[in-house]
Amino acid sequence: MSATPLPSALEVRELLEGLLGRELEVATGGPMVDPGGETGALVAEFISDQMQLCALVVMDVPLAARAGASIALMPSQVSENAVGDGELTDVLLENAGEILNVMASLFNAEGAPHLRLSAVHPPKAALPNDVAGWVMAYVPRLDLECDVSGYGPGNLSVLVV
Incomplete structure (x- = not known):
């Protein structure tokens, strides 16, 4: 069995565009998304069938809010309010969690361990030591800079551990 593959920026963009139903501009070389930053970040854990941590996706609050609003066809003002407050509503958090759940498919390649979403840690929450x-x-x-058409920018980090 081979190691978990790191998806390409193109694969991430295509998955998110298909999921959100709108164009997404993606640029590589973005900043590492730091959950310890001022507004925090969503941190998703992906584990193998053997319960081993294999991958993480870290989404900053602006991208979580904008993608979460976009997938539910909410007005962009809803996401802008969340970005301004630096806090995700329960609905935006749940929607972003659904996006992260689908992102597990990025890691599931032939010959690699099957991964699934194990946990999503909300912004400013204490992370487990192993994460x-x-x-x-x-x-x-x-590390990607993303811009959701009609909603705005945010950052995303995808890691294979």
């Missing part, structure tokens, strides 16, 4: 050490680590990772 916290990886979030800002220099491991195979993809």
Whole structure:
């Protein structure tokens, strides 16, 4: 069995565009999304069938709010209010969690371990020790600047641990 693959920026963009039903501009070389930053970030854990942590996706509050509003066809003002407050509503948090759940498919390649979403940690929540050490680590990772058409920008980090 081979290691969990790191998806390409194109694969991430195509998955999110298909899910959100709108264009998404993606640029590589974005900043590492830091859950310890001022507004925090959503941190999603992906585990194998053997319960081993294999991948993380870290989504900043602006992207979580904008993608969460977009997938539910909510007005962009809903996401802008959340970005301005620096806090996600329960609905935006749930919608972003659904997006992260579908993102598990990015890691499931032939010959690699099957991964599934295990947990989503909301912004500013304390991370488990086995997760916290990886979030800002220099491991195979993809740091992206994303712009959801009609909603706005945010950042996303995809890591294979």
